[in-house]
Amino acid sequence: MIDHLDHLVLTTSRPQACIDFYTRVLGMQLESFIGGTPPVERQALKFGHQKINIHVQGSEFEPKAHLPVPGALDLCFIASMPLQAVIERLQQAEWPIVEGPVLRTGATQKIRSVYVRDPDFNLIEISELV
Template sequence: MKMRRIDHVVLTVSDLDRSRRFYHEVFDMPVLDDQSTADCLTLRCGHQLIRLQTTDREALQAKQPTIGSADLCLVVGDAIDDVLHHLKSYYVNVVAGPVEKYGAEGKLTSIYLRDPDENLIELAFYDNK
Protein backbone atom coordinates (compact mmCIF):
# COMPACT_ATOMS: atom_id res chain seq x y z
CA MET A 1 0.00 0.00 0.00
CA LYS A 2 1.39 3.40 -0.99
CA MET A 3 0.13 6.41 0.94
CA ARG A 4 0.18 9.57 -1.14
CA ARG A 5 -0.91 12.39 1.20
CA ILE A 6 -3.40 13.46 3.81
CA ASP A 7 -6.69 14.50 2.21
CA HIS A 8 -8.34 16.11 5.23
CA VAL A 9 -8.32 16.32 8.99
CA VAL A 10 -11.34 16.79 11.24
CA LEU A 11 -11.33 19.03 14.30
CA THR A 12 -14.08 18.77 16.89
CA VAL A 13 -15.10 22.26 17.99
CA SER A 14 -17.51 23.76 20.49
CA ASP A 15 -18.90 26.49 18.21
CA LEU A 16 -18.89 26.15 14.41
CA ASP A 17 -19.46 29.86 13.77
CA ARG A 18 -16.63 30.95 16.07
CA SER A 19 -14.23 28.40 14.58
CA ARG A 20 -15.30 29.29 11.03
CA ARG A 21 -14.49 32.94 11.70
CA PHE A 22 -11.09 32.02 13.15
CA TYR A 23 -9.95 29.67 10.38
CA HIS A 24 -11.52 31.69 7.56
CA GLU A 25 -10.52 35.18 8.72
CA VAL A 26 -7.22 34.61 10.53
CA PHE A 27 -5.85 31.91 8.21
CA ASP A 28 -7.76 33.02 5.08
CA MET A 29 -9.06 29.50 4.44
CA PRO A 30 -11.99 29.46 2.00
CA VAL A 31 -15.21 27.86 3.28
CA LEU A 32 -16.60 25.22 0.93
CA ASP A 33 -20.33 25.78 1.26
CA ASP A 34 -21.21 22.81 -0.95
CA GLN A 35 -19.54 20.45 1.56
CA SER A 36 -20.79 22.08 4.77
CA THR A 37 -23.82 21.14 6.86
CA ALA A 38 -25.43 22.32 10.09
CA ASP A 39 -23.02 20.21 12.17
CA CYS A 40 -19.93 20.21 9.91
CA LEU A 41 -18.01 22.91 8.08
CA THR A 42 -15.32 22.32 5.45
CA LEU A 43 -12.43 24.69 4.72
CA ARG A 44 -9.69 24.49 2.10
CA CYS A 45 -6.12 24.48 3.41
CA GLY A 46 -3.81 24.42 0.40
CA HIS A 47 -4.39 21.06 -1.33
CA GLN A 48 -6.05 19.56 1.76
CA LEU A 49 -9.26 20.18 3.69
CA ILE A 50 -9.96 20.88 7.32
CA ARG A 51 -13.38 19.85 8.53
CA LEU A 52 -14.84 21.35 11.67
CA GLN A 53 -17.49 19.30 13.44
CA THR A 54 -19.50 19.42 16.63
CA THR A 55 -19.54 16.57 19.16
CA ASP A 56 -23.18 15.79 18.33
CA ARG A 57 -22.53 15.37 14.60
CA GLU A 58 -24.63 12.55 13.19
CA ALA A 59 -21.97 10.91 11.05
CA LEU A 60 -19.19 8.39 11.37
CA GLN A 61 -16.56 9.99 13.60
CA ALA A 62 -13.93 9.19 16.21
CA LYS A 63 -15.11 7.08 19.14
CA GLN A 64 -14.63 9.98 21.57
CA PRO A 65 -14.53 13.26 19.62
CA THR A 66 -12.87 15.70 21.99
CA ILE A 67 -12.82 19.47 21.80
CA GLY A 68 -9.34 20.98 22.07
CA SER A 69 -7.33 17.77 21.67
CA ALA A 70 -5.79 18.45 18.23
CA ASP A 71 -2.17 19.34 17.59
CA LEU A 72 -1.48 20.11 13.95
CA CYS A 73 1.08 21.86 11.81
CA LEU A 74 0.21 24.15 8.89
CA VAL A 75 2.86 25.23 6.38
CA VAL A 76 2.73 28.96 5.66
CA GLY A 77 3.81 30.58 2.39
CA ASP A 78 4.27 34.10 3.76
CA ALA A 79 7.26 35.61 5.59
CA ILE A 80 7.25 34.95 9.33
CA ASP A 81 7.34 38.68 10.20
CA ASP A 82 4.28 39.30 8.03
CA VAL A 83 2.44 36.43 9.71
CA LEU A 84 3.35 37.66 13.19
CA HIS A 85 2.02 41.11 12.31
CA HIS A 86 -1.15 39.57 10.85
CA LEU A 87 -1.76 37.47 13.96
CA LYS A 88 -1.25 40.51 16.17
CA SER A 89 -3.83 42.46 14.13
CA TYR A 90 -6.37 39.72 14.94
CA TYR A 91 -5.32 39.64 18.62
CA VAL A 92 -4.06 36.07 18.29
CA ASN A 93 -1.38 35.30 20.86
CA VAL A 94 1.73 33.37 19.90
CA VAL A 95 2.29 30.87 22.73
CA ALA A 96 5.77 29.72 21.64
CA GLY A 97 8.38 30.40 19.00
CA PRO A 98 9.89 31.11 16.70
CA VAL A 99 11.81 27.86 17.11
CA GLU A 100 13.88 25.88 14.62
CA LYS A 101 12.69 22.36 13.86
CA TYR A 102 12.63 19.74 11.14
CA GLY A 103 9.49 18.83 9.23
CA ALA A 104 8.56 16.57 6.35
CA GLU A 105 10.53 18.71 3.88
CA GLY A 106 13.54 19.59 6.05
CA LYS A 107 14.56 22.52 8.23
CA LEU A 108 11.83 24.96 9.24
CA THR A 109 10.96 27.66 11.74
CA SER A 110 7.73 27.35 13.73
CA ILE A 111 5.49 29.50 15.84
CA TYR A 112 2.65 28.12 17.95
CA LEU A 113 -0.78 29.44 18.80
CA ARG A 114 -4.12 28.13 20.01
CA ASP A 115 -7.42 28.24 18.20
CA PRO A 116 -10.67 29.19 20.02
CA ASP A 117 -11.00 25.63 21.41
CA GLU A 118 -7.37 25.50 22.62
CA ASN A 119 -6.17 23.18 19.84
CA LEU A 120 -2.43 23.69 19.36
CA ILE A 121 -1.67 25.06 15.91
CA GLU A 122 1.91 25.11 14.68
CA LEU A 123 2.62 27.49 11.81
CA ALA A 124 5.70 26.29 9.93
CA PHE A 125 7.94 28.31 7.65
CA TYR A 126 10.38 26.38 5.48
CA ASP A 127 13.67 28.18 4.98
CA ASN A 128 13.93 27.52 1.24
CA LYS A 129 10.29 27.20 0.19
Protein backbone atom coordinates in the same frame (compact mmCIF):
# COMPACT_ATOMS: atom_id res chain seq x y z
CA MET B 1 0.78 3.05 -0.09
CA ILE B 2 -0.16 6.51 1.27
CA ASP B 3 0.55 9.54 -0.93
CA HIS B 4 -0.81 12.56 0.94
CA LEU B 5 -3.42 13.86 3.38
CA ASP B 6 -6.73 14.85 1.79
CA HIS B 7 -8.59 16.18 4.82
CA LEU B 8 -8.86 15.91 8.56
CA VAL B 9 -11.77 16.42 10.92
CA LEU B 10 -11.81 19.04 13.65
CA THR B 11 -14.40 18.73 16.42
CA THR B 12 -15.41 22.11 17.82
CA SER B 13 -17.61 23.20 20.69
CA ARG B 14 -17.70 26.77 19.30
CA PRO B 15 -18.43 26.59 15.57
CA GLN B 16 -18.69 30.35 14.91
CA ALA B 17 -15.47 31.13 16.80
CA CYS B 18 -13.77 28.21 15.04
CA ILE B 19 -14.82 29.45 11.59
CA ASP B 20 -13.76 33.00 12.47
CA PHE B 21 -10.28 31.89 13.55
CA TYR B 22 -9.55 29.68 10.56
CA THR B 23 -10.99 32.13 7.99
CA ARG B 24 -10.21 35.60 9.39
CA VAL B 25 -6.98 34.85 11.23
CA LEU B 26 -5.47 32.04 9.13
CA GLY B 27 -7.03 32.97 5.77
CA MET B 28 -8.72 29.64 4.97
CA GLN B 29 -11.91 29.57 2.92
CA LEU B 30 -15.21 28.30 4.30
CA GLU B 31 -16.93 25.75 2.07
CA SER B 32 -20.37 24.22 2.42
CA PHE B 33 -21.00 20.83 0.86
CA ILE B 34 -23.44 17.94 0.96
CA GLY B 35 -22.01 14.74 2.43
CA GLY B 36 -22.45 11.94 4.90
CA THR B 37 -25.09 9.27 5.40
CA PRO B 38 -27.76 10.44 5.15
CA PRO B 39 -26.55 13.37 2.99
CA VAL B 40 -26.66 16.64 4.93
CA GLU B 41 -25.11 20.09 4.55
CA ARG B 42 -21.65 20.22 6.10
CA GLN B 43 -18.86 22.78 6.42
CA ALA B 44 -15.14 22.63 5.75
CA LEU B 45 -12.17 24.99 5.82
CA LYS B 46 -10.16 24.86 2.57
CA PHE B 47 -6.51 25.74 2.06
CA GLY B 48 -4.12 24.66 -0.68
CA HIS B 49 -5.10 21.14 -1.78
CA GLN B 50 -6.47 20.12 1.63
CA LYS B 51 -9.41 20.84 3.87
CA ILE B 52 -10.53 20.56 7.46
CA ASN B 53 -14.05 19.18 7.88
CA ILE B 54 -15.89 20.68 10.84
CA HIS B 55 -17.85 18.55 13.30
CA VAL B 56 -19.77 20.25 16.10
CA GLN B 57 -19.36 18.46 19.42
CA GLY B 58 -22.46 16.39 20.15
CA SER B 59 -23.60 16.54 16.50
CA GLU B 60 -20.74 14.69 14.83
CA PHE B 61 -21.25 12.92 11.52
CA GLU B 62 -20.92 9.13 11.27
CA PRO B 63 -18.57 7.49 11.11
CA LYS B 64 -16.47 9.50 13.53
CA ALA B 65 -13.41 9.13 15.72
CA HIS B 66 -13.79 6.96 18.81
CA LEU B 67 -13.53 9.94 21.20
CA PRO B 68 -14.03 13.17 19.20
CA VAL B 69 -13.29 16.08 21.53
CA PRO B 70 -12.40 19.73 21.01
CA GLY B 71 -8.83 20.68 21.85
CA ALA B 72 -7.18 17.32 21.10
CA LEU B 73 -5.40 18.35 17.88
CA ASP B 74 -1.81 19.46 17.43
CA LEU B 75 -1.45 20.64 13.82
CA CYS B 76 1.41 22.14 11.84
CA PHE B 77 0.73 24.24 8.75
CA ILE B 78 3.35 25.52 6.29
CA ALA B 79 2.57 29.17 5.57
CA SER B 80 2.26 30.60 2.07
CA MET B 81 4.07 33.76 3.24
CA PRO B 82 7.20 34.51 5.29
CA LEU B 83 6.86 33.78 9.00
CA GLN B 84 7.36 37.47 9.83
CA ALA B 85 4.24 38.29 7.79
CA VAL B 86 2.37 35.56 9.68
CA ILE B 87 3.45 37.12 12.98
CA GLU B 88 2.28 40.54 11.80
CA ARG B 89 -1.08 39.11 10.71
CA LEU B 90 -1.54 37.42 14.09
CA GLN B 91 -0.69 40.70 15.84
CA GLN B 92 -3.17 42.63 13.66
CA ALA B 93 -5.85 40.07 14.52
CA GLU B 94 -4.85 40.40 18.20
CA TRP B 95 -4.30 36.64 18.33
CA PRO B 96 -1.70 35.69 20.98
CA ILE B 97 1.38 33.70 20.07
CA VAL B 98 1.99 30.92 22.61
CA GLU B 99 5.59 30.28 21.59
CA GLY B 100 8.06 31.26 18.91
CA PRO B 101 9.52 31.84 16.56
CA VAL B 102 11.49 28.62 17.15
CA LEU B 103 13.36 26.15 14.94
CA ARG B 104 11.79 22.70 14.53
CA THR B 105 12.11 19.62 12.33
CA GLY B 106 9.36 19.35 9.73
CA ALA B 107 8.34 16.41 7.54
CA THR B 108 10.79 17.30 4.75
CA GLN B 109 13.24 19.80 6.24
CA LYS B 110 13.89 22.27 9.05
CA ILE B 111 11.13 24.77 9.77
CA ARG B 112 10.77 27.97 11.78
CA SER B 113 7.49 28.13 13.68
CA VAL B 114 5.14 30.07 15.88
CA TYR B 115 2.45 28.43 17.98
CA VAL B 116 -1.08 29.66 18.70
CA ARG B 117 -4.22 28.06 20.11
CA ASP B 118 -7.51 28.05 18.26
CA PRO B 119 -10.82 28.78 20.07
CA ASP B 120 -11.08 25.12 21.16
CA PHE B 121 -7.47 25.18 22.48
CA ASN B 122 -6.06 22.99 19.71
CA LEU B 123 -2.35 23.72 19.31
CA ILE B 124 -1.68 25.27 15.90
CA GLU B 125 1.90 25.52 14.62
CA ILE B 126 2.45 27.88 11.67
CA SER B 127 5.79 27.42 9.94
CA GLU B 128 8.08 28.45 7.15
CA LEU B 129 10.66 26.19 5.52
CA VAL B 130 14.29 27.12 6.27
